[in-house]
Amino acid sequence: MSIGNDYGFCAACGNVKEDQSSSLCNQCSLAEYATIKEYIRKNPHANAMDIANHTGISIDRIVRHIKGGAFTYSKR
Numbered sequence: 001m002s003i004g005n006d007y008g009f010c011a012a013c014g015n016v017k018e019d020q021s022s023s024l025c026n027q028c029s030l031a032e033y034a035t036i037k038e039y040i041r042k043n044p045h046a047n048a049m050d051i052a053n054h055t056g057i058s059i060d061r062i063v064r065h066i067k068g069g070a071f072t073y074s075k076r
């Protein structure tokens, strides 16, 4: 089930994380989500690549948020 390195610790802040399937703790994941959501609000036609380029968040992370049902983005 492990997808990674730094198992048990947040990749961003180093705190212990609860969700072992994520590389980030809940707090960092929420902050990341807010960043993506804000970018999409300002750029409703952005795709995952655009979001990644402008936010610095990896596409894997963005797709993960999208698959979580948090929001949708433009597909082209």
Ligand SMILES: [Zn+2]
Binding pocket: 010, 011, 012, 013, 014, 015, 024, 025, 026, 027, 028, 029
């Ligand atoms: Zn964190």
